[in-house]
Structures are given as structure tokens and as C-alpha cells.
Amino acid sequence: MAGLSKPMANPVAEAARTRSPGRLALERFRRDRIAVAAGVYVVLVLLASVLAPLICRVLGIDTERHIGLLSLTNLGFPDGRLGGMSWDHPLGIEPKTGRDLLALLLYGSRTSLIIAFGATLVSVALGILFGLWAGYFGGWVDTVISRSTEVLMAFPVLLFSIALLAVLGNLDRVGFLAGNSLRTAILIFVIGFFSFPYTARLMRSQVLSLRTREFVAAARVMGSSNRRILRRELLPNLTGPIIVVTSLSIPATVLAEAGLSFLGVGIAPPATSWGQLLGAASRTFVVDPAYMLFPGLSMVATVLAFNLLGDGIRDAFDPKSRS
């Protein structure tokens, strides 16, 4: 009532009050040039992998084998310099198979990103669910969830995933999933499952501070069910942290997939991913270093861009976190 009719006493404070936290975060993000540049790069990479078939058609390349391009005298390695780079095959061709490396990279980044987004989705969804429960209900629910996530975090995740994937890799078909799509799905669930405890812990700590706020008490006084409080009162207040963990989880899952595929328990040829290409390239590195260069560069650049973007988003939501 007071401030409405009379002129604003303090325009700066007034303006700050009328902007929501999300708005302020967006404005801070826009001022962060590195984060914006990283964001642009990320969008380009996403476009390239989504539009992989179209790009390949336009450039006239495909992922078919071109044995004719391989030198018989050269033990199946490409003729010419730099891994067989040419106008027809801008990044060269794959040793032994003669497949176009640019096409492989486009399709490979697609697989890697599908796994990264899928695993992040699994991990963030599980993390939100268990974090909300643990933080909101407290008591034995919290004890069970917190102890279980601690056990998961102490797990030798890499060894366990390798063993698990080696076993699951022998499956031919589960439901409608078979071959490469089955392996992709398995990778999504294994990586997502093992990374959810970190999200759960963050969400739990956020909920612990939210649940003592009076609007939660107000909802209970009105007769809200726990379900409604979790969904309508708490979850909307977690959008900031959710965006932050999501953006930082994507590069981590890209690396996890790359590691597993590199070790030969993830994506297997003829399907490709960044990790699979790097793994294959590492075996011929001495003879054909160019084969490793492009998958490696593109993965490192993408992971870096995702990380910078995630850092920028985190700083935008929580300016104090900037060191």
C-alpha cells in the first residue's frame, strides 16, 4: 500500500525487488562472455549431431566402407597424408575400414550426446526424487537414503561398471532393444545410476533449508498432502540447482561414456562414439595419429564448453560461488 501512491523512495532497491531470482540469474549470465561463447559452441555441437544425416548428405559423405581408398601395400592404412585427408573426406578416413572420419565423428558425437543426456536425465531424476524424500521426510527415510547413497559413492564405480557392462554386453535383445540401441540404453542406466547420489545429496541439502520456510508450514496448515508439498511447494524452488547440476552432469557423463567405450565395454563398432573412436585410434596411433586427433579434439572441446557453460550457469544462480 505504502509504496504505491507515493513516488519511489529508493529506485535501486525498488528495481531489485521487482526482479525475480531467475531474471537476475539470466541477466548475470548474459554478462558472462565466456559462458555465452561456450553456450554458442554447445548449441552448434548439438545442431551438428542432431543434423548429422543432413550434413552428411550435403557434404556427400557416409559411414559406408570404402576399401578402395585403403592402400594394400600399407597394411590397410589410408593412402595419402594426414590419414587420407582430401576434399571428398575432409577429416580423412578410418584405417582398415575406409569409412569417412567426419561422418563417423558426426554420428559418434550423436551417440555420445544421447548417452550423456539420457544418463543425466536418469541421474537428475533419481537425484531429485531421493533428495526430496530424504530432505523432506527426514528420520529413517533420510537415514536409509543417505547411507545408501554414501555406499554408492564409495563404490569402485569404474570396475563395477566394466564388470556389469561386460556381462550385459552379451545380451542380444531386451524387449524391443537390440544391438547398439541396447548398449546405448544399458550405458545410460549404468552411468545415470552411479552418478545420481551426487545430485541427491545436493537436493537433500537444498530441501533441508527449504522445508523450514513458513510457506511449507502454511501449506500443511491448509491441509496439503506431502505429495502436493513436494511437487507444488518444494520442486519449483529447486529449478536453479536442477539447472546447475544438469549442466555440470552432462560433461561428466560424456567422459564416463568415453571411458567405458574406450575400454571396450561401451559402444562397439560398427557403431561409433567419441570414446569408441578414441579407443580404436589408440591402437593405431603410432602409424596414423590423425585418426585420433579429430575425435579427441572435438570431445575435449565439447566437454570444456559444457563445463564452462555449467560454471557460468552456477555463477549466475549463485554469485557468491564465483572464486
Add this chain to the structure above:
Amino acid sequence: MSLLEVRDLRKTFVRGHGRRRRVVNAVDGVSFEVGAGETLGLVGESGCGKSTTAGMVVRLIEPTSGQISFAGTELAGRSERSLRPLRRELQMVFQDPQSSLNPRQTVGTILSAPFQIQGVQPDGGVLPEVRRLLERVGLNPEHYNRYPHQFSGGQRQRIGIARAIALRPKLVVCDEPVSALDVSVQAQVLNLLAGLQQEYGMAYLFVAHDLAVVRHLSDRVVVMYLGRVVEQAEREELYRSPAHPYTQALMAAVPRPRVPEQRKKVLLRGDAAADGPAGGCPFRPRCPRYATELGAADQSRCTQEAPELVPLSPRQSAACHFV
């Protein structure tokens, strides 16, 4: 039969573990009644258990023991589910308008929650009812799609009040509804509460930490000290002749315009220790009467015997051996 009858209500909190475990008697045997359409003021220093009492009345806090009978129904020990229909009649206005409104919900969402949760369909629909509510509490009805941060503290408290009265409850528990507000808007909000009471005939349990705030609204006042009721009286009696030394001390802190120094100044020193001295009268360490007026024989009564609340007249009772 009164609308609300509280009998020997107790709440103990356990803090710490093992050797540092301490039991706090936040509320220690409190009884009072609130009649329909009446206002009962509940006054005491910070930490004396007012919010805990208020919280138990609306069953946000589970009482350790005691009875709370509301409109003939016993609330203590009831399941949350069976309480839900009763919550229509029993609402609460919170202390901190910053935290009592969900920052992620518009005012329209906040004010339609009571109708949704309780399954009430107002005549003419929820949105027109929300606008009517906004108008009734002195806000612009067109501001229903604004967010809480776009309002001042006083306006936010008006929204909190609108939410509490949305379903025309019989009793509204107000936990220091103006103590977080600028002095200039406190009176406006108190007037609003008084006007709403006249219009809808609801009862208030009105919590405050000083006697000035409850003076104009209350029909009766309960004064609490360290979890106990030390004095209970009709408003006229209490302000004319406070009986308990603690009430007198609180009264001395009330600014009294126009009246020159006519009452002996009684000043309270120090804070209430969280659980007072063991045995005897809990107010003894800070009691001016004990320190200056009583002889050794009388003092030993204060150190040994905890005073009960005894009637001084049909309209006033106090818990002091020497009133």
C-alpha cells in the same frame, strides 16, 4: 463450550546427543480457552514458547502431552488425514511474510491453494474469489499474477492474511503477524485484522512479544514465561492492574502516550535462561519483587515452591506467591 480449549499442553524438545543431550521444556503445562469470535492475546519474551504453543494448536507441532479441543473435536493425537477437513476452520497467519509465501508461486496460485486443497468451489469460480479476497485485504485485485517479491512486506502480510481467511475459518492463529513489519504499517495490518474479525466473526489466537500490540485487539490476554502461563486476565484488568511482577515489567516497556510517569518503572535485566532455575519459581532470578521486597522467609518459599495459577478475581489469575 469454548471454540478452542487447551488443557495442560506440553512440549519437550530434545537437543543434542549423548552427554550433551538436553531436554527443553518449551511449553510446560499451558491451559487456556478461546471463545467463538473472541481474541486471546498470547504474550511473552522471545523463546518463552509462544510459537510452539501456536504450532501445536494448528498441529504443525505434535504435542508431547495435553489436550487441544477445537469446536468439540480433540486434535491432539489425530492423524494428518483425519485433521484435513478440520483445517478449513483452523487457519494461521505467519510471522515472516518473506518466507510464508512461496517465491515461485503467483499470488493467484497462493490464494487459490486453500480452495484446491480443501476441494471448495466458491460461487462464481476461484479466480473471481481470489480477486475479491485481494480487494478485501486492501490490495489491487488485478495483481493476482504477480509474484511475492513484487510486493512490500506489509502487502505480503496482507496476502498471508487473505490466504488464512479464504475459507472463512472459525479460528485464526496469528503468530506475531506484525513483528516483522515496519512500525508504520503495523497499525494498518492490525486494523485490517480487526476489521476482518468484525465482518466474519472469527476468533483469533494472537501471539505477540509485547503488550502494546495485543492491547487493541485482545479481549483477554495470557502472559507466558518460560513455557508457563504466569498471568491470565481480561484486557481491562490486565492493563489496569497487572498482578504478576513479570507482567508489570512487560507493562513498563509499553510506551504510554499522554500518561506521565505514574507507574513505578520495573526493568527486566538479562535474558530468560532457556530452562530457568531448577525448582521453585522460574521467574525468581529476574524477579524485582523477590530481589527487593521479600524477606528471607518469603524468599525461601519462592526457591522451593513453584507457584500455581490462582484466581485473584473471576477475571484475573496469576502465578505468584505474593500478589
